[in-house]
Amino acid sequence: MDFIIEAVVEAVKHLYQTDITADAINLQETRKEFDGQVTIVTFPFTKFSRKSPEQTGAEIGEYLKANLPEVAAFNVIKGFLNISIADSYWLNQLYTEILPDTFAVAKPNGKKVMVEYSSPNTNKPLHLGHVRNNLLGFSVAQILDAAGYEVIKANLVNDRGIHICKSMLAWQLFGDGETPESTGEKGDHLVGKYYVIFDKEYKKEIEFLKSEGQTEEEAKKNAPLIKQAQEMLLKWEAGDEEVINLWKTMNTWVYDGFGKTYNALGVAFDQFYYESNTYLLGKDIVEEGLAKGVFFTKEDGSVWIDLTADGLDEKLVRRSDGTSVYMTQDLGTAQLKYDDYKMNESIYVVGNEQDYHFKVLFLILQKLGKTWAQGLYHLSYGMVDLPSGKMKSREGTVVDxxxxxxxxxxxxxxxxxxxxxxxxxxxxxxxxxxxxxxxxxxxxxxxxxxxxxxxxxxxxxxxxxxxxxxxxxxxxxxxxxxxxxxxxxxxxxxxxxxxxxxxxxxxxxxxxxxxxxxxxxxxxxxxxxxxxxxxxxxxxxxxxxxxxxxxxxxxxxxxxxxxxxxxxxxxxxxxxxxxxxxxxxxxx
Missing domain, CATH: 1.10.730.10 (Isoleucyl-tRNA Synthetase; Domain 1)
Structure with a gap:
Protein backbone atom coordinates (compact mmCIF):
# COMPACT_ATOMS: atom_id res chain seq x y z
CA MET A 1 0.00 0.00 0.00
CA ASP A 2 2.88 2.37 -0.76
CA PHE A 3 0.61 4.47 -2.98
CA ILE A 4 -1.61 5.27 0.04
CA ILE A 5 1.41 6.31 2.12
CA GLU A 6 2.72 8.55 -0.69
CA ALA A 7 -0.71 10.15 -1.08
CA VAL A 8 -0.98 10.84 2.68
CA VAL A 9 2.43 12.55 2.58
CA GLU A 10 1.10 14.74 -0.24
CA ALA A 11 -2.20 15.36 1.58
CA VAL A 12 -0.44 16.63 4.73
CA LYS A 13 1.80 18.85 2.61
CA HIS A 14 -1.14 20.23 0.64
CA LEU A 15 -3.58 20.63 3.52
CA TYR A 16 -1.25 21.72 6.33
CA GLN A 17 1.86 23.00 4.52
CA THR A 18 3.99 20.48 6.40
CA ASP A 19 6.55 18.00 5.07
CA ILE A 20 6.48 14.56 6.68
CA THR A 21 8.23 11.28 5.85
CA ALA A 22 6.62 7.93 5.14
CA ASP A 23 7.86 6.71 8.55
CA ALA A 24 5.45 9.14 10.26
CA ILE A 25 2.43 7.32 8.82
CA ASN A 26 0.88 4.46 10.77
CA LEU A 27 -1.00 2.22 8.35
CA GLN A 28 -3.07 -0.65 9.74
CA GLU A 29 -5.49 -3.28 8.54
CA THR A 30 -9.06 -2.06 9.14
CA ARG A 31 -10.83 -3.81 11.97
CA LYS A 32 -13.53 -6.23 10.82
CA GLU A 33 -16.42 -4.28 12.36
CA PHE A 34 -15.71 -1.20 10.19
CA ASP A 35 -15.95 -0.62 6.44
CA GLY A 36 -12.65 -0.42 4.62
CA GLN A 37 -9.42 -2.31 4.16
CA VAL A 38 -6.77 0.20 5.25
CA THR A 39 -6.77 2.41 8.34
CA ILE A 40 -4.65 5.53 8.89
CA VAL A 41 -4.07 6.73 12.44
CA THR A 42 -4.69 10.51 12.37
CA PHE A 43 -3.64 11.53 15.90
CA PRO A 44 -0.02 12.38 14.89
CA PHE A 45 -1.27 14.88 12.26
CA THR A 46 -3.30 17.03 14.67
CA LYS A 47 -0.21 19.03 15.65
CA PHE A 48 -0.01 20.22 11.99
CA SER A 49 -3.75 20.55 11.35
CA ARG A 50 -4.57 22.12 14.77
CA LYS A 51 -7.91 20.36 14.45
CA SER A 52 -9.53 17.36 16.12
CA PRO A 53 -8.45 13.85 15.00
CA GLU A 54 -11.91 13.35 13.46
CA GLN A 55 -11.78 16.56 11.43
CA THR A 56 -8.20 15.90 10.39
CA GLY A 57 -9.19 12.41 9.24
CA ALA A 58 -12.14 13.76 7.26
CA GLU A 59 -9.95 16.32 5.47
CA ILE A 60 -7.27 13.77 4.57
CA GLY A 61 -10.01 11.33 3.49
CA GLU A 62 -11.56 13.93 1.16
CA TYR A 63 -8.12 14.67 -0.34
CA LEU A 64 -7.42 10.99 -0.97
CA LYS A 65 -10.84 10.35 -2.51
CA ALA A 66 -10.45 13.35 -4.82
CA ASN A 67 -6.89 12.52 -5.90
CA LEU A 68 -6.62 8.73 -5.84
CA PRO A 69 -8.85 6.71 -8.20
CA GLU A 70 -8.10 3.62 -6.05
CA VAL A 71 -9.96 5.17 -3.09
CA ALA A 72 -13.67 4.40 -3.37
CA ALA A 73 -14.86 5.71 0.01
CA PHE A 74 -13.76 6.52 3.55
CA ASN A 75 -15.11 6.83 7.06
CA VAL A 76 -13.66 8.29 10.24
CA ILE A 77 -14.05 6.67 13.64
CA LYS A 78 -12.50 8.90 16.30
CA GLY A 79 -8.82 9.20 15.32
CA PHE A 80 -8.90 6.47 12.70
CA LEU A 81 -9.42 7.09 8.98
CA ASN A 82 -10.73 3.91 7.33
CA ILE A 83 -10.18 3.71 3.56
CA SER A 84 -12.22 1.52 1.21
CA ILE A 85 -10.12 0.60 -1.81
CA ALA A 86 -11.93 0.36 -5.16
CA ASP A 87 -12.83 -3.08 -6.54
CA SER A 88 -10.85 -2.28 -9.68
CA TYR A 89 -7.67 -2.15 -7.59
CA TRP A 90 -8.29 -5.56 -6.01
CA LEU A 91 -9.16 -7.13 -9.36
CA ASN A 92 -5.96 -5.74 -10.82
CA GLN A 93 -4.06 -7.27 -7.89
CA LEU A 94 -5.64 -10.66 -8.61
CA TYR A 95 -4.63 -10.67 -12.28
CA THR A 96 -1.26 -8.93 -12.17
CA GLU A 97 0.09 -10.17 -8.81
CA ILE A 98 -1.71 -13.17 -7.33
CA LEU A 99 -2.50 -15.44 -10.28
CA PRO A 100 0.93 -15.28 -12.01
CA ASP A 101 3.49 -17.95 -11.05
CA THR A 102 5.81 -15.26 -9.69
CA PHE A 103 3.46 -14.45 -6.78
CA ALA A 104 5.18 -14.68 -3.37
CA VAL A 105 8.47 -15.71 -4.99
CA ALA A 106 11.12 -13.50 -3.40
CA LYS A 107 14.25 -12.40 -5.22
CA PRO A 108 17.51 -13.56 -3.57
CA ASN A 109 18.50 -10.98 -0.94
CA GLY A 110 22.19 -11.90 -1.02
CA LYS A 111 22.17 -13.08 2.62
CA LYS A 112 23.15 -16.53 3.86
CA VAL A 113 21.72 -18.10 7.00
CA MET A 114 22.37 -21.42 8.75
CA VAL A 115 19.56 -23.05 10.73
CA GLU A 116 20.83 -25.75 13.10
CA TYR A 117 18.21 -28.11 14.48
CA SER A 118 17.56 -31.68 15.65
CA SER A 119 20.92 -32.19 17.46
CA PRO A 120 20.16 -35.75 18.66
CA ASN A 121 22.21 -38.05 20.90
CA THR A 122 23.15 -41.36 19.28
CA ASN A 123 22.30 -43.41 22.37
CA LYS A 124 18.50 -43.27 22.05
CA PRO A 125 15.65 -42.64 19.59
CA LEU A 126 14.18 -39.23 18.85
CA HIS A 127 11.38 -38.17 21.21
CA LEU A 128 8.52 -35.66 21.37
CA GLY A 129 10.88 -32.78 22.19
CA HIS A 130 12.93 -33.60 19.10
CA VAL A 131 9.72 -33.57 17.05
CA ARG A 132 8.98 -29.94 17.93
CA ASN A 133 12.65 -29.08 17.39
CA ASN A 134 12.82 -30.70 13.94
CA LEU A 135 9.50 -29.32 12.72
CA LEU A 136 10.33 -25.83 13.97
CA GLY A 137 13.84 -25.80 12.51
CA PHE A 138 12.79 -27.19 9.13
CA SER A 139 9.86 -24.76 8.82
CA VAL A 140 11.99 -21.73 9.75
CA ALA A 141 14.50 -22.82 7.09
CA GLN A 142 11.69 -23.12 4.49
CA ILE A 143 10.34 -19.68 5.41
CA LEU A 144 13.76 -18.00 5.22
CA ASP A 145 14.33 -19.61 1.83
CA ALA A 146 10.97 -18.26 0.64
CA ALA A 147 11.97 -14.80 1.91
CA GLY A 148 15.05 -14.76 -0.34
CA TYR A 149 17.81 -16.12 1.91
CA GLU A 150 20.32 -18.77 0.94
CA VAL A 151 19.71 -21.35 3.68
CA ILE A 152 21.92 -24.12 5.07
CA LYS A 153 20.03 -26.69 7.17
CA ALA A 154 22.51 -28.14 9.68
CA ASN A 155 22.42 -30.94 12.24
CA LEU A 156 25.03 -31.21 15.03
CA VAL A 157 24.98 -34.85 16.17
CA ASN A 158 26.07 -35.70 19.70
CA ASP A 159 27.81 -38.99 18.89
CA ARG A 160 30.46 -39.23 21.62
CA GLY A 161 30.76 -39.17 25.39
CA ILE A 162 30.00 -41.35 28.38
CA HIS A 163 26.30 -41.71 27.47
CA ILE A 164 27.25 -43.28 24.11
CA CYS A 165 29.66 -45.66 25.84
CA LYS A 166 26.89 -46.79 28.21
CA SER A 167 24.83 -48.16 25.28
CA MET A 168 27.93 -49.74 23.72
CA LEU A 169 28.99 -51.44 26.96
CA ALA A 170 25.48 -52.74 27.73
CA TRP A 171 25.25 -54.21 24.23
CA GLN A 172 28.66 -55.90 24.70
CA LEU A 173 27.65 -57.37 28.06
CA PHE A 174 24.00 -58.23 27.49
CA GLY A 175 23.32 -58.07 23.73
CA ASP A 176 24.31 -61.57 22.70
CA GLY A 177 25.25 -60.17 19.27
CA GLU A 178 21.76 -59.05 18.31
CA THR A 179 21.40 -56.52 15.48
CA PRO A 180 18.56 -54.56 13.86
CA GLU A 181 18.52 -57.23 11.13
CA SER A 182 18.31 -60.15 13.58
CA THR A 183 15.60 -58.51 15.72
CA GLY A 184 13.65 -56.55 13.09
CA GLU A 185 13.92 -53.55 15.39
CA LYS A 186 14.81 -50.01 14.23
CA GLY A 187 18.48 -49.35 14.94
CA ASP A 188 17.94 -46.32 17.16
CA HIS A 189 15.40 -48.24 19.24
CA LEU A 190 17.78 -51.18 19.62
CA VAL A 191 20.62 -48.94 20.82
CA GLY A 192 18.24 -47.03 23.07
CA LYS A 193 17.13 -50.30 24.63
CA TYR A 194 20.71 -50.97 25.76
CA TYR A 195 21.05 -47.49 27.20
CA VAL A 196 18.02 -48.31 29.38
CA ILE A 197 19.48 -51.73 30.26
CA PHE A 198 22.72 -50.06 31.35
CA ASP A 199 20.77 -47.72 33.63
CA LYS A 200 18.83 -50.58 35.22
CA GLU A 201 21.93 -52.71 35.83
CA TYR A 202 23.89 -49.69 37.10
CA LYS A 203 21.14 -48.95 39.65
CA LYS A 204 21.26 -52.60 40.84
CA GLU A 205 25.01 -52.29 41.42
CA ILE A 206 24.54 -49.00 43.31
CA GLU A 207 21.94 -50.61 45.61
CA PHE A 208 24.23 -53.58 46.25
CA LEU A 209 27.19 -51.33 47.15
CA LYS A 210 24.95 -49.27 49.42
CA SER A 211 23.91 -52.49 51.20
CA GLU A 212 27.62 -53.13 51.74
CA GLY A 213 27.89 -49.83 53.57
CA GLN A 214 28.90 -47.34 50.88
CA THR A 215 27.19 -43.95 50.60
CA GLU A 216 25.05 -43.11 47.53
CA GLU A 217 27.86 -40.95 46.12
CA GLU A 218 30.52 -43.61 46.74
CA ALA A 219 28.36 -46.33 45.22
CA LYS A 220 27.74 -44.27 42.08
CA LYS A 221 31.49 -43.79 41.61
CA ASN A 222 32.55 -47.33 42.51
CA ALA A 223 29.93 -49.34 40.60
CA PRO A 224 31.81 -51.65 38.19
CA LEU A 225 29.59 -50.70 35.21
CA ILE A 226 30.33 -46.97 35.38
CA LYS A 227 34.04 -47.69 35.75
CA GLN A 228 33.92 -49.92 32.66
CA ALA A 229 32.04 -47.21 30.71
CA GLN A 230 34.63 -44.61 31.73
CA GLU A 231 37.41 -46.96 30.67
CA MET A 232 35.69 -47.47 27.31
CA LEU A 233 35.49 -43.70 26.82
CA LEU A 234 39.24 -43.37 27.48
CA LYS A 235 39.90 -46.14 24.96
CA TRP A 236 37.64 -44.36 22.42
CA GLU A 237 39.56 -41.10 22.90
CA ALA A 238 42.83 -43.03 22.54
CA GLY A 239 41.63 -44.49 19.22
CA ASP A 240 41.33 -48.12 20.38
CA GLU A 241 40.44 -50.07 17.23
CA GLU A 242 37.96 -52.49 18.81
CA VAL A 243 36.05 -49.71 20.62
CA ILE A 244 36.04 -47.45 17.55
CA ASN A 245 34.70 -50.25 15.35
CA LEU A 246 31.89 -51.03 17.80
CA TRP A 247 31.11 -47.29 18.02
CA LYS A 248 30.94 -47.02 14.22
CA THR A 249 28.73 -50.11 13.93
CA MET A 250 26.20 -49.00 16.54
CA ASN A 251 26.17 -45.41 15.21
CA THR A 252 25.36 -46.81 11.76
CA TRP A 253 22.33 -48.55 13.27
CA VAL A 254 21.23 -45.33 14.92
CA TYR A 255 21.67 -43.17 11.80
CA ASP A 256 19.61 -45.61 9.76
CA GLY A 257 16.85 -45.38 12.39
CA PHE A 258 17.07 -41.58 12.57
CA GLY A 259 16.86 -41.43 8.77
CA LYS A 260 13.56 -43.30 8.79
CA THR A 261 12.12 -40.98 11.45
CA TYR A 262 13.34 -37.86 9.62
CA ASN A 263 11.76 -39.19 6.44
CA ALA A 264 8.44 -39.82 8.20
CA LEU A 265 8.56 -36.30 9.65
CA GLY A 266 9.42 -34.86 6.23
CA VAL A 267 12.56 -33.00 7.37
CA ALA A 268 16.01 -32.92 5.79
CA PHE A 269 19.50 -31.44 6.24
CA ASP A 270 22.22 -30.01 4.01
CA GLN A 271 25.12 -30.38 6.45
CA PHE A 272 25.90 -32.70 9.34
CA TYR A 273 28.42 -31.87 12.04
CA TYR A 274 29.53 -34.58 14.48
CA GLU A 275 30.75 -33.95 18.01
CA SER A 276 33.29 -36.76 17.51
CA ASN A 277 34.94 -34.41 14.99
CA THR A 278 34.36 -31.15 16.88
CA TYR A 279 34.96 -31.98 20.56
CA LEU A 280 38.62 -30.94 20.38
CA LEU A 281 37.78 -27.67 18.65
CA GLY A 282 37.89 -24.55 20.75
CA LYS A 283 41.28 -25.12 22.35
CA ASP A 284 42.84 -22.58 19.97
CA ILE A 285 40.07 -20.13 20.88
CA VAL A 286 40.95 -20.56 24.56
CA GLU A 287 44.57 -19.64 23.77
CA GLU A 288 43.34 -16.68 21.70
CA GLY A 289 41.18 -15.53 24.64
CA LEU A 290 44.08 -15.79 27.05
CA ALA A 291 46.34 -13.78 24.72
CA LYS A 292 43.66 -11.07 24.40
CA GLY A 293 43.06 -10.95 28.15
CA VAL A 294 39.43 -12.04 27.70
CA PHE A 295 40.05 -15.27 29.69
CA PHE A 296 42.08 -15.72 32.89
CA THR A 297 43.76 -18.68 34.59
CA LYS A 298 43.01 -19.75 38.15
CA GLU A 299 45.61 -21.23 40.51
CA ASP A 300 44.69 -24.80 39.61
CA GLY A 301 45.38 -24.05 35.91
CA SER A 302 41.71 -23.95 34.84
CA VAL A 303 40.71 -21.18 32.41
CA TRP A 304 37.68 -18.93 33.00
CA ILE A 305 35.90 -15.83 31.77
CA ASP A 306 34.43 -13.31 34.19
CA LEU A 307 31.01 -12.11 32.99
CA THR A 308 29.81 -10.65 36.30
CA ALA A 309 29.97 -7.12 34.91
CA ASP A 310 27.44 -8.27 32.28
CA GLY A 311 25.05 -9.57 34.93
CA LEU A 312 26.12 -13.20 34.43
CA ASP A 313 28.74 -15.22 36.33
CA GLU A 314 32.20 -16.69 35.88
CA LYS A 315 32.28 -19.44 33.26
CA LEU A 316 34.78 -22.30 32.94
CA VAL A 317 36.16 -22.67 29.40
CA ARG A 318 38.96 -25.24 30.04
CA ARG A 319 39.46 -27.64 32.93
CA SER A 320 42.61 -27.68 35.04
CA ASP A 321 43.73 -30.92 33.31
CA GLY A 322 43.52 -29.14 29.94
CA THR A 323 40.34 -30.92 28.74
CA SER A 324 37.44 -29.18 27.07
CA VAL A 325 34.00 -28.45 28.46
CA TYR A 326 30.83 -28.04 26.36
CA MET A 327 31.41 -24.30 26.12
CA THR A 328 34.89 -24.83 24.67
CA GLN A 329 33.50 -27.17 22.05
CA ASP A 330 30.62 -24.84 21.17
CA LEU A 331 33.03 -21.92 20.71
CA GLY A 332 35.09 -24.00 18.31
CA THR A 333 32.07 -25.35 16.43
CA ALA A 334 30.65 -21.83 16.00
CA GLN A 335 33.97 -20.77 14.43
CA LEU A 336 34.05 -23.90 12.23
CA LYS A 337 30.52 -23.25 10.92
CA TYR A 338 31.37 -19.65 10.09
CA ASP A 339 34.64 -20.67 8.40
CA ASP A 340 32.72 -23.23 6.30
CA TYR A 341 29.90 -20.96 5.13
CA LYS A 342 30.60 -17.28 6.00
CA MET A 343 26.88 -16.85 6.74
CA ASN A 344 25.28 -13.57 7.81
CA GLU A 345 23.10 -15.27 10.41
CA SER A 346 23.28 -18.52 12.36
CA ILE A 347 20.19 -19.76 14.17
CA TYR A 348 20.36 -22.38 16.92
CA VAL A 349 17.02 -24.15 17.42
CA VAL A 350 17.39 -25.41 21.00
CA GLY A 351 14.96 -25.73 23.92
CA ASN A 352 14.62 -22.93 26.47
CA GLU A 353 16.48 -24.91 29.15
CA GLN A 354 19.63 -23.81 27.31
CA ASP A 355 18.82 -20.05 27.31
CA TYR A 356 21.65 -19.20 29.70
CA HIS A 357 24.20 -21.31 27.83
CA PHE A 358 23.60 -19.47 24.57
CA LYS A 359 23.59 -16.07 26.23
CA VAL A 360 27.07 -16.89 27.56
CA LEU A 361 28.28 -18.43 24.28
CA PHE A 362 27.29 -15.43 22.17
CA LEU A 363 28.69 -12.95 24.68
CA ILE A 364 32.06 -14.74 24.82
CA LEU A 365 32.34 -14.72 21.02
CA GLN A 366 31.52 -11.00 20.94
CA LYS A 367 34.17 -10.27 23.60
CA LEU A 368 36.66 -12.24 21.51
CA GLY A 369 36.00 -9.76 18.69
CA LYS A 370 34.20 -12.18 16.37
CA THR A 371 32.24 -9.71 14.25
CA TRP A 372 30.02 -12.50 12.92
CA ALA A 373 28.79 -13.21 16.48
CA GLN A 374 26.26 -10.36 16.03
CA GLY A 375 24.42 -12.66 13.62
CA LEU A 376 23.98 -15.51 16.12
CA TYR A 377 20.47 -16.18 17.40
CA HIS A 378 19.05 -18.74 19.81
CA LEU A 379 15.56 -19.75 18.68
CA SER A 380 14.38 -20.87 22.10
CA TYR A 381 11.25 -22.99 22.31
CA GLY A 382 9.09 -24.37 25.11
CA MET A 383 8.36 -27.93 26.11
CA VAL A 384 5.54 -30.03 24.66
CA ASP A 385 3.22 -31.81 27.12
CA LEU A 386 0.66 -34.51 26.44
CA PRO A 387 -2.63 -34.96 28.30
CA SER A 388 -2.17 -37.54 31.04
CA GLY A 389 -2.66 -41.09 29.81
CA LYS A 390 -2.92 -40.11 26.12
CA MET A 391 0.23 -41.94 25.10
CA LYS A 392 2.75 -44.17 26.80
CA SER A 393 6.41 -44.29 25.86
CA ARG A 394 8.45 -47.47 25.69
CA GLU A 395 10.23 -46.65 28.94
CA GLY A 396 7.49 -44.67 30.65
CA THR A 397 9.43 -41.40 30.61
CA VAL A 398 9.50 -39.56 27.28
CA VAL A 399 7.27 -40.12 24.26
CA ASP A 400 9.08 -41.76 21.38
Missing amino acids: ADDLINEMEQTAKEQTEALGKVDGFSEEDKQHLYHTIGMGALKYFLLKVDPKKRLLFDPNESVDFQGHTGPFIQYTHARIKSVMSRAGVNYADKIDIQELSAVERDLIVILTQFPAIINDAAKEYSPAVIANYIYELAKIYNKFYHEKSILQAEDESLKKFRLQLSAASAKVISKGMGLLGIEVPERM
Missing part, protein backbone atom coordinates in the same frame (compact mmCIF):
# COMPACT_ATOMS: atom_id res chain seq x y z
CA ALA A 401 8.82 -39.92 18.05
CA ASP A 402 8.00 -43.08 16.07
CA ASP A 403 5.25 -44.02 18.53
CA LEU A 404 3.82 -40.51 18.17
CA ILE A 405 3.88 -40.72 14.35
CA ASN A 406 2.12 -44.10 14.45
CA GLU A 407 -0.44 -42.74 16.92
CA MET A 408 -1.13 -39.76 14.64
CA GLU A 409 -1.62 -41.99 11.58
CA GLN A 410 -3.98 -44.24 13.53
CA THR A 411 -5.97 -41.25 14.87
CA ALA A 412 -6.17 -39.81 11.35
CA LYS A 413 -7.40 -43.16 10.04
CA GLU A 414 -10.15 -43.42 12.66
CA GLN A 415 -11.35 -39.83 12.17
CA THR A 416 -11.22 -40.03 8.36
CA GLU A 417 -13.07 -43.34 8.14
CA ALA A 418 -15.70 -42.14 10.61
CA LEU A 419 -16.42 -39.19 8.30
CA GLY A 420 -16.48 -41.40 5.20
CA LYS A 421 -13.77 -39.40 3.44
CA VAL A 422 -11.97 -42.34 1.81
CA ASP A 423 -14.67 -43.78 -0.40
CA GLY A 424 -13.17 -44.84 -3.71
CA PHE A 425 -9.56 -44.79 -2.46
CA SER A 426 -7.17 -47.68 -3.09
CA GLU A 427 -5.50 -49.21 -0.02
CA GLU A 428 -2.19 -47.52 -0.96
CA ASP A 429 -3.92 -44.15 -1.38
CA LYS A 430 -5.64 -44.61 1.98
CA GLN A 431 -2.34 -45.24 3.79
CA HIS A 432 -0.76 -42.21 2.14
CA LEU A 433 -3.77 -40.07 3.10
CA TYR A 434 -3.66 -41.23 6.73
CA HIS A 435 0.03 -40.33 6.91
CA THR A 436 -0.58 -36.96 5.21
CA ILE A 437 -3.45 -36.04 7.55
CA GLY A 438 -1.72 -37.39 10.65
CA MET A 439 1.49 -35.49 9.95
CA GLY A 440 -0.45 -32.40 8.90
CA ALA A 441 -2.33 -32.49 12.21
CA LEU A 442 0.84 -32.96 14.26
CA LYS A 443 2.88 -30.30 12.44
CA TYR A 444 0.15 -27.69 12.33
CA PHE A 445 -0.73 -28.12 16.02
CA LEU A 446 2.93 -27.71 17.06
CA LEU A 447 3.69 -24.85 14.65
CA LYS A 448 0.58 -22.68 15.07
CA VAL A 449 1.74 -21.75 18.57
CA ASP A 450 4.48 -19.15 19.18
CA PRO A 451 7.73 -21.17 19.50
CA LYS A 452 8.53 -19.64 22.90
CA LYS A 453 5.33 -20.97 24.48
CA ARG A 454 5.01 -24.30 26.23
CA LEU A 455 2.11 -26.24 24.72
CA LEU A 456 -0.20 -29.13 25.47
CA PHE A 457 -0.53 -31.45 22.48
CA ASP A 458 -3.72 -33.49 22.21
CA PRO A 459 -3.60 -35.95 19.26
CA ASN A 460 -7.41 -36.20 19.00
CA GLU A 461 -7.97 -32.45 19.07
CA SER A 462 -5.29 -31.94 16.41
CA VAL A 463 -7.15 -34.14 13.88
CA ASP A 464 -10.50 -32.31 14.20
CA PHE A 465 -11.65 -31.50 10.65
CA GLN A 466 -13.69 -28.52 11.90
CA GLY A 467 -11.27 -26.87 14.31
CA HIS A 468 -8.20 -24.64 14.11
CA THR A 469 -6.24 -27.59 12.74
CA GLY A 470 -4.12 -28.82 9.87
CA PRO A 471 -6.80 -31.27 8.62
CA PHE A 472 -9.35 -28.41 8.37
CA ILE A 473 -6.95 -26.55 6.06
CA GLN A 474 -6.04 -29.74 4.17
CA TYR A 475 -9.73 -30.46 3.64
CA THR A 476 -10.27 -26.91 2.36
CA HIS A 477 -7.51 -27.44 -0.21
CA ALA A 478 -9.02 -30.77 -1.29
CA ARG A 479 -12.44 -29.09 -1.56
CA ILE A 480 -11.02 -26.43 -3.92
CA LYS A 481 -9.26 -29.07 -6.01
CA SER A 482 -12.53 -30.99 -6.25
CA VAL A 483 -14.31 -27.87 -7.56
CA MET A 484 -11.52 -27.24 -10.08
CA SER A 485 -11.58 -30.87 -11.18
CA ARG A 486 -15.33 -30.82 -11.74
CA ALA A 487 -15.01 -27.60 -13.76
CA GLY A 488 -12.66 -29.47 -16.07
CA VAL A 489 -11.15 -26.25 -17.43
CA ASN A 490 -8.19 -24.15 -16.30
CA TYR A 491 -9.34 -20.56 -16.76
CA ALA A 492 -6.44 -18.13 -17.09
CA ASP A 493 -7.92 -15.19 -19.04
CA LYS A 494 -8.76 -11.93 -17.31
CA ILE A 495 -12.50 -11.67 -16.67
CA ASP A 496 -14.30 -8.34 -16.94
CA ILE A 497 -15.89 -8.08 -13.50
CA GLN A 498 -17.23 -4.69 -12.45
CA GLU A 499 -18.15 -5.27 -8.83
CA LEU A 500 -17.06 -7.63 -6.07
CA SER A 501 -19.19 -9.04 -3.30
CA ALA A 502 -17.88 -8.48 0.24
CA VAL A 503 -16.61 -12.05 0.61
CA GLU A 504 -14.92 -12.01 -2.81
CA ARG A 505 -13.18 -8.76 -1.88
CA ASP A 506 -12.14 -10.19 1.50
CA LEU A 507 -10.65 -13.21 -0.23
CA ILE A 508 -8.56 -11.12 -2.63
CA VAL A 509 -7.47 -8.80 0.20
CA ILE A 510 -6.15 -11.67 2.34
CA LEU A 511 -4.43 -13.27 -0.67
CA THR A 512 -2.52 -10.06 -1.39
CA GLN A 513 -1.06 -10.20 2.13
CA PHE A 514 0.82 -13.47 1.59
CA PRO A 515 4.25 -12.06 0.53
CA ALA A 516 4.23 -9.67 3.52
CA ILE A 517 3.23 -12.55 5.83
CA ILE A 518 6.25 -14.58 4.61
CA ASN A 519 8.54 -11.62 5.36
CA ASP A 520 7.00 -11.15 8.82
CA ALA A 521 7.44 -14.85 9.62
CA ALA A 522 11.06 -14.70 8.42
CA LYS A 523 11.83 -11.65 10.59
CA GLU A 524 10.28 -13.27 13.65
CA TYR A 525 11.57 -16.81 12.91
CA SER A 526 7.97 -17.87 13.58
CA PRO A 527 6.04 -20.48 11.56
CA ALA A 528 3.02 -19.50 13.72
CA VAL A 529 2.68 -16.33 11.59
CA ILE A 530 2.22 -18.47 8.45
CA ALA A 531 0.03 -21.08 10.19
CA ASN A 532 -2.48 -18.58 11.54
CA TYR A 533 -2.59 -16.66 8.25
CA ILE A 534 -3.39 -19.84 6.27
CA TYR A 535 -6.12 -20.72 8.77
CA GLU A 536 -7.75 -17.29 8.28
CA LEU A 537 -7.49 -17.73 4.50
CA ALA A 538 -9.13 -21.18 4.71
CA LYS A 539 -11.95 -19.75 6.83
CA ILE A 540 -12.62 -16.94 4.34
CA TYR A 541 -12.51 -19.35 1.40
CA ASN A 542 -15.07 -21.64 3.08
CA LYS A 543 -17.32 -18.62 3.70
CA PHE A 544 -16.98 -17.73 0.00
CA TYR A 545 -17.70 -21.37 -0.98
CA HIS A 546 -20.89 -21.47 1.10
CA GLU A 547 -22.16 -18.00 0.13
CA LYS A 548 -21.38 -17.99 -3.59
CA SER A 549 -22.21 -20.61 -6.17
CA ILE A 550 -19.12 -21.39 -8.23
CA LEU A 551 -19.99 -24.04 -10.84
CA GLN A 552 -23.62 -22.89 -10.92
CA ALA A 553 -22.83 -19.15 -11.05
CA GLU A 554 -25.32 -16.79 -12.74
CA ASP A 555 -23.21 -16.50 -15.90
CA GLU A 556 -20.07 -17.98 -17.45
CA SER A 557 -17.90 -14.94 -16.66
CA LEU A 558 -18.72 -15.10 -12.97
CA LYS A 559 -18.09 -18.85 -12.97
CA LYS A 560 -14.65 -18.35 -14.52
CA PHE A 561 -13.83 -15.55 -12.10
CA ARG A 562 -14.79 -17.62 -9.06
CA LEU A 563 -12.76 -20.54 -10.36
CA GLN A 564 -9.79 -18.19 -10.67
CA LEU A 565 -10.32 -17.04 -7.07
CA SER A 566 -10.45 -20.70 -6.05
CA ALA A 567 -7.25 -21.52 -7.94
CA ALA A 568 -5.44 -18.59 -6.32
CA SER A 569 -6.62 -19.68 -2.87
CA ALA A 570 -5.47 -23.27 -3.44
CA LYS A 571 -2.07 -22.04 -4.62
CA VAL A 572 -1.49 -19.92 -1.52
CA ILE A 573 -2.79 -22.61 0.87
CA SER A 574 -0.50 -25.17 -0.76
CA LYS A 575 2.56 -22.92 -0.62
CA GLY A 576 1.82 -21.71 2.90
CA MET A 577 1.35 -25.23 4.24
CA GLY A 578 4.49 -26.27 2.35
CA LEU A 579 6.43 -23.66 4.35
CA LEU A 580 5.25 -25.53 7.46
CA GLY A 581 6.42 -28.80 5.92
CA ILE A 582 2.81 -29.93 5.47
CA GLU A 583 1.52 -31.73 2.39
CA VAL A 584 -1.98 -30.85 1.17
CA PRO A 585 -3.96 -33.64 -0.54
CA GLU A 586 -5.65 -33.22 -3.90
CA ARG A 587 -8.66 -35.17 -2.66
CA MET A 588 -10.02 -36.51 0.62
